[in-house]
Amino acid sequence: xxxxxxxxxxxxxxxxxxxxxxxxxxxxxxxxxxxxxxxxxxxxxxxxxxxxxxxxxxxxxxxxxxxxxxxxxxxxxxxxxxxxxxxxxxxxxxxxxxxxxxxxxxxxxxxxxxxxxxxxxxxxxxxxxxxxxxxxxxxxxxxxxxxxxxxxxxxxxxxx
Amino acid sequence: xxxxxxxxxxxxxxxxxxxxxxxxxxxxxxxxxxxxxxxxxxxxxxxxxxxxxxxxxxxxxxxxxxxxxxxxxxxxxxxxxxxxxxxxxxxxxxxxxxxxxxxxxxxxxxxxxxxxxxxxxxxxxxxxxxxxxxxxxxxxxxxxxxxxxxxxxxxxxxxxxxxxxxxxxxxxxxxxxxxxxxxxxxxxxxxxxxxxxxxxxxxxxxxxxxxxxxxxxxxxxxxxxxxxxxxxxxxxxxxxxxxxxxxxxxxxxxxxxxxxxxxxxxxxxxxxxxxxxxxxxxxxxxxxxxxxxxxxxxxxxxxxxxxxxxxxxxxxxxxxxxxxxxxxxxxxxxxxxxxxxxxxxxxxxxxxxxxxxxxxxxxxxxxxxxxxxxxxxxxxxxxxxxxxxxxxxxxxxxxxxxxxxx
Numbered sequence: 001x002x003x004x005x006x007x008x009x010x011x012x013x014x015x016x017x018x019x020x021x022x023x024x025x026x027x028x029x030x031x032x033x034x035x036x037x038x039x040x041x042x043x044x045x046x047x048x049x050x051x052x053x054x055x056x057x058x059x060x061x062x063x064x065x066x067x068x069x070x071x072x073x074x075x076x077x078x079x080x081x082x083x084x085x086x087x088x089x090x091x092x093x094x095x096x097x098x099x100x101x102x103x104x105x106x107x108x109x110x111x112x113x114x115x116x117x118x119x120x121x122x123x124x125x126x127x128x129x130x131x132x133x134x135x136x137x138x139x140x141x142x143x144x145x146x147x148x149x150x151x152x153x154x155x156x157x158x159x160x
Numbered sequence: 161x162x163x164x165x166x167x168x169x170x171x172x173x174x175x176x177x178x179x180x181x182x183x184x185x186x187x188x189x190x191x192x193x194x195x196x197x198x199x200x201x202x203x204x205x206x207x208x209x210x211x212x213x214x215x216x217x218x219x220x221x222x223x224x225x226x227x228x229x230x231x232x233x234x235x236x237x238x239x240x241x242x243x244x245x246x247x248x249x250x251x252x253x254x255x256x257x258x259x260x261x262x263x264x265x266x267x268x269x270x271x272x273x274x275x276x277x278x279x280x281x282x283x284x285x286x287x288x289x290x291x292x293x294x295x296x297x298x299x300x301x302x303x304x305x306x307x308x309x310x311x312x313x314x315x316x317x318x319x320x321x322x323x324x325x326x327x328x329x330x331x332x333x334x335x336x337x338x339x340x341x342x343x344x345x346x347x348x349x350x351x352x353x354x355x356x357x358x359x360x361x362x363x364x365x366x367x368x369x370x371x372x373x374x375x376x377x378x379x380x381x382x383x384x385x386x387x388x389x390x391x392x393x394x395x396x397x398x399x400x401x402x403x404x405x406x407x408x409x410x411x412x413x414x415x416x417x418x419x420x421x422x423x424x425x426x427x428x429x430x431x432x433x434x435x436x437x438x439x440x441x442x443x444x445x446x447x448x449x450x451x452x453x454x455x456x457x458x459x460x461x462x463x464x465x466x467x468x469x470x471x472x473x474x475x476x477x478x479x480x481x482x483x484x485x486x487x488x489x490x491x492x493x494x495x496x497x498x499x500x501x502x503x504x505x506x507x508x509x510x511x512x513x514x515x516x517x518x519x520x521x522x523x524x525x526x527x528x529x530x531x532x533x534x535x536x537x538x539x540x541x542x543x544x545x546x547x548x549x550x551x552x553x554x555x556x557x558x559x560x561x562x563x564x565x566x
């Protein structure tokens with residue numbers, strides 16, 4: 001009888017232990033599963049030190065920052081038509097190429113046609129007039145005659 | 161997910177987008193390595209240029225010197241202007257680099273490895289002046305479109321290579337040959353693989369000159385990547401665009417080469433002089449060949465202040481396209497009187513020549529020193545901006561520096 005009881009007690013104990021182990025096991029798997037869902041590459045277990053040298057990425061809100069009336073990223077003057085000009089005129093070449101040129105409306109349009117015919121520029125649609133107005137307004141022709149005075153001279157004392 | 165990680169991955173994607181191409185093997189980029197196309201680049205470091213060089217454009221890369229940077233007799237790389245019509249190649253497979261001579265007027269198309277070119281043909285070294293056709297464009301009125309070069313798109317370096325003539329003759333030139341055209345590996349700005357950014361050339365007479373080289377070396381070292389490594393055409397005295405960079409193919413043509421920037425108004429001027437802003441039909445435009453006579457005062461730098469009674473040493477270079485410079489003069493009174501000064505013989509044909517003088521100033525005040533070269537045919541530099549042309553080429557007006565005597 002006693003023997004039977006202790007046998008029974010033992011097997012209950014055994015089952016009880018099994019259940020605990022099973023639960024622990026399930027618990028561990030759950031924790032691991034949840035972790036893998038969160039971090040599938042197990043990156044937390046890898047060395048982190050070299051990651052510190054990644055490229056600095058400008059804050060999203062600074063991307064189109066304007067300072068002193070200049071769109072910082074491109075150097076364009078901030079005025080109506082700025083974004084249309086950036087979006088259509090800086091894909092192939094730099095804004096620097098636009099800024100250093102001075103043309104009237106007719107010649108800007110001719111330049112756009114040339115780019116459309118030979119340089120893969122797309123049809124600008126309604127933006128064409130906006131862009132041409134922006135360029136003529138903000139980068140006007142200067143009257144400079146047959147030869148300008150020398151300017152922006154940085155004077156310095158010349159010693160031998 | 162860690163924020164940094166996410167930003168890193170998103171940044172890679174965004175930057176791939178910005179480059180217009182997927183960064184293949186982006187995941188295996190070494191930590192801390194920034195791909196060339198992404199570097200918010202210090203172009204002066206990237207191209208080994210002096211930081212007094214002036215950046216005109218960063219897509220495509222265009223950069224010019226200032227007069228005082230060009231003082232050396234043989235221009236070192238750090239002061240050599242950069243002119244690109246397309247994108248600088250991102251990598252060069254120098255082991256498998258070949259040059260093919262083809263075209264309608266080649267006897268038999270022939271391909272050479274770099275090693276074959278170097279061993280099979282005799283090598284020559286020349287100092288050759290290369291000037292951008294648009295050097296001086298910034299002064300045209302009304303303005304003309306393109307990079308607004310002032311005076312610094314010129315240099316004279318020492319080029320080592322083989323004669324183009326030797327290679328063309330090795331492949332065989334048919335009797336009907338008219339022109340050569342080069343083809344290179346640089347990509348069009350739109351990255352359209354069907355478009356070449358530039359494919360220019362020269363008439364056979366220029367192609368066959370002794371000094372027209374297929375160069376491997378500049379100033380005794382491998383040509384820097386941005387200047388055409390590993391193989392570049394060098395045709396001194398002509399618009400520098402004839403001197404194609406990264407050359408892989410040369411076509412011997414039975415007509416004037418019709419590659420990119422040979423047609424339309426590129427590198428052409430009106431055959432007959434026109435009034436400013438006049439429209440010119442394509443058929444009335446002529447391809448620029450030899451560049452005009454020109455000179456630069458490279459010392460002192462403009463803006464020098466000197467004490468009254470002191471003499472001022474000036475020096476510089478003069479060049480004249482296919483011709484030699486025969487006479488050099490300077491003026492301190494806005495061209496009213498001219499003083500002749502000695503001009504050295506060129507190191508070889510098509511090399512720029514050096515001049516120097518000692519200048520006296522009669523009294524205190526503001527002066528401009530103007531310099532004027534005259535070529536072997538008696539043609540001088542104009543004091544005002546020369547004839548307007550639709551693309552603003554060939555401005556060879558006298559250069560001016562400002563001086564104050566105090």
